[in-house]
Amino acid sequence: MTVDAIITADVLDVDTKPVRADRRRRPRPWRLAWLLLLLPSLLCLAAFTYLPVLRVVLDALYAAPHGTGSAARFVGLENFARVLGDPAFRQAAQNNLLYAIGTVVPSVVLALLFALAVWRSSRFNTVMRTILFLPSLVPLVAAASLFFFIFLPGIGLLDYYLGKIGASGLNWIGDSDVALWSIVGLTVWKNAGYYMLFYIAGLQAVPRDHIEAATVDGANALQRLWHVILPALRPTTAFVVTIALIHMLTSVDHVVVLTKGGPSNATNLLLFYIFQEAHENFDAGKAAAATGISVAVLLVVSLGALRGMDPGGGRAS
């Protein structure tokens, strides 16, 4: 079953039942009320999502080589071919994939562990929660400036204390084998506490009697976690994974501040690649084609994640 088919089933499923309810007693809003309610959103979406996408698609089909003075001409899929043939794009895509997996998995797992440890209310837990959440309050661009000093070779925070215990540090953001993972570390630090917040809310909503019933049945802590708590947290996990994936595509402030995508493109991510093509190389066609490709891929990924957030889907399991 394709992702789309699953979504269709869910969306339709949720509402078919209530429709059959007694029609007479249901409130009857004005017939065009839906249009009125959707209009504010639709106007904004049209101006800042639909029309820009059309613009991007059109731009991607035309080429106007910068600075050569020739007019834009229709080139069909040539820009897409140029992007896909560009090793820097392929590397940015590969980096983005590694970055997404390397960041989302540990930060979501850590968020869950943090939440399990501190979700009950106590003074100690409140302090722990606050500390773990603190990095979310620092804008990414500021966190990156802070980590510039932490990663400083030889004299930065990391190397200074590694040196104290006799280990020699690495060139954290200057070594092409290490740089991407340094960026990953910074992002996990920044986001885990944020995702923890949603897990705490989720845990507080897990029905206590379910957990107690499992305890009475002799389930140990791990079994309760695996069979009762985690299934109940499924919608939360889907929600957290979705926002985490969106972060992976849409925030590159740390790359801008720390590495500009280097060394040798080792930390280049899709959005920064697009930014470079558009603003450094003035290649609007290539930037538009790269936008189209990355958006299409991630649209599919996030629709898949959204499926799990549907309360119908969540409760069925």
Added chain:
Amino acid sequence: MRLERRLGPALIVAAIAAAAFVWATPFLWTLVASLRPESAGSVDMASLWPDFAPTLANFRLALESGDFGLYYINTAIVVVGILGVQVVTISLAGYAFARLQFTGRDVLFYVFLLQLMLVPPALIVPNLRTIVDLGLYDTLAGVMAPYFASAFGTFLMRQTFLGIPRDFEEAAAIDGAPWWAIVWHVLLPLARPGLVAFAIVSVTAQWNEFLWPLMVINDPASHTLTIGLATFTKGAEGAREWGVLAAGTLLVMAPLAVAFGLDTANPPRTWAELVDAAKKLTKRDGEKIERHGFMMPGNYDTLGWLMSALSMSNGGRYFNESYGGEVYYDTPSMVGAARLVEDLVHKHKVMPAGVVDSGAVSTAFFAGKASMILQSTGSLSFIRENMKSAYSVAFVPRKVRNAVPIGGASLVMFKGQSEASQEAGWKFIRWLSSTEVLAGWSRFIGYFAPRKSAYDMPEMKAFIARHPDAKVALDQLAYAQPWFATYQTVAVRKALEDEMQAVLNGKKKADQAVKDAQRKADELLRPYVEQTALKLP
């Protein structure tokens, strides 16, 4: 279970406390560093232990450099403004999708969901054009507008409404309440958890937003916190900001040089002397290097300038000054320059492997972790103000000849303006390039003044007498070469930089790197070459 009851809680507390300590370390360091008297760089700058008399000077400097009160207000306006509008739009749309029946509802819902991934940061380029067309450029409303609708919020509210049993509404309907009263009095209060979850996501996202406001806002009075902070930290790291104005200048740390028997009055003038000095000035502790003999920035922008300086010093030309379609990467002069860098890192091991950012190079110099650095002339004043021990300044070492590419920026005026506006533009350009202004800038950043008349001014003469290092930069002008400009300058320069970064990382040999850089650059230049040199009548 027994485990959980006895050992479990203690272990969990210990683990979470350890995690919290790790998480808090960057903040602890920030706090300590912000109270530390010297801030540009020292060996113990990373210490978490406050073993100094705390000072508030850094805060005073920060408050003087940026209008943080204003930035806070602007950010608050943006965050609250966006959230306020969003709450209305997503509640209305969420209700429509959850409760109303209309043709094409499901299709429309998908159309909404499209925005989930097509969030404004991904559509920065076309959105900026829209904002300009709407006349919202350089306004906070322009920063906010693309976020007024939210597919994510609509989805969340639809799910929340679907989770509320219909019985409540039906009871209200029986009591004769109109549908909008039901929404306001029954549904919205019940939907609070959904709204709160969305508010957290929205506020955090807007608080973090950087790239979009950076593009929309120009006026400093409308800067948000993130932009203010970025501008400020860039200024504080000094050399990183002025680094663009590259041209090389060699700095030798005098006390060290004396200790190692080098003549400070005669810093290395040739490549051979440079390698020799770098070897002598590298302090080793077994395999570990305590202090590097030589460092140069490897980050984009600066690396390109320094490589062109080295290749020119090797007698090369780097690019065709008269024709924008040719660069000379795969040439003996550039191969030599690339091999020099390769040898300094991998053969002589006097320079750290991998890329070291321009700001980090200056910091290492201040902290005594680098004996000699090759840095932009534009960072000369920053170094003069922050370097505690004596040092001297020299030309870029030569192989075949003394040479250095000059940098700078162009003053540009767009065509198609009114006469009054053109006149004002000229007036501004004349003022900006006047002797007085250029001399002032030169003293401020350390780069030489582009007008010779600047050096006839008494202030400038006094300045040069006081700072002999500034004179070195001026004297080097006699050997200046034109600045690097080709078709697609940045991308063409990046082609070489990517390859040289691979050399610094030991991933590629110098000879292969310049070949690959040449191939990439030629590919970038091809559209231009085909339209010009290769287009025959």
